[in-house]
Amino acid sequence: MSDSIFIPHKDALLLAMEEKARKDYIPIIKAEVGQFLQILIKAIKPRRILEIGTAIGYSTIWMARAMAEDTELVTIEKDEEMYLQARENFQAAGLADKIRPKFGDALEVLPYLGGEFDFVFIDAAKGQYLNYLELVLDLVPVGGLIIADNVLYRGYVRKSGQIAHKRRTMVRTLQEYIEVIQEHPCLESIILPLGDGLALSVKKSYIN
Secondary structure, three states, rough: HHHHEEEEEOOHHHHHHHHHHHHOOOOOOOOHHHHHHHHHHHHHHHOOEEOOOOOOOOHHHHHOOOOOOOOOOEEEEEHHHHHHHHHHHHHHHOOOOOEEEEEEHHHHHHHOOOOOOOEEOOOOHHHHHHHHHHHOOOOOOOOOOEEEEEEOHHHHOOOOOOHHHHHHHHHHHHHHHHHHHOOOOOOOEEOOOOOOOOEEEEEOOOOO
16 A cells, blocks of 8 residues: 555645755644644534634645635734735635634734634644633633644653653653643543644533
8 A cells, every 4th residue: 555645636826835844844734733723624614713823824825725604713923924924825726715813922913813713723832731721711612622733742642751851841741731631521632643743622511
């Protein structure tokens, strides 16, 4: 069986974005994560999608291409250069009318977003994952999904033994995020070994 059947199809735009990310050391999702997000979006048909961490818009485009015609996607990025590059990429993809990019720190932007989001993708500063979670829980209705990327952090989160000092804080933060979502009374969660690790949570009840 050819290995090529396991590789998600990528057009010239996505390939060019991957090359830029590689050259400029910009963190983006793995293509299989993009395909997984597309399948989820096609299955649950969310009305509004929220992305925390746009970067150059690679994951945003994967998601937007799977959305229904009347679905809205709001994405937040605090790095101005990447924010502007993402807007150009949305134009190139023909998706600018379906995506609402917001420039700023998500911790400052999130409290001012109106309405509910039934699909949330978190892929920004890993040290802020718990703070992002606290803010988005009020925005997600029962049945809504919260997905966080990179939760296994190159395998270090599951690694036993001594962790190098430079990685220790990040590993502890992500371990704490996983513990919180697995024990949270309002969430049902699972960790998937896709890409660098995905945490998938469904909101099962409102916070008391």
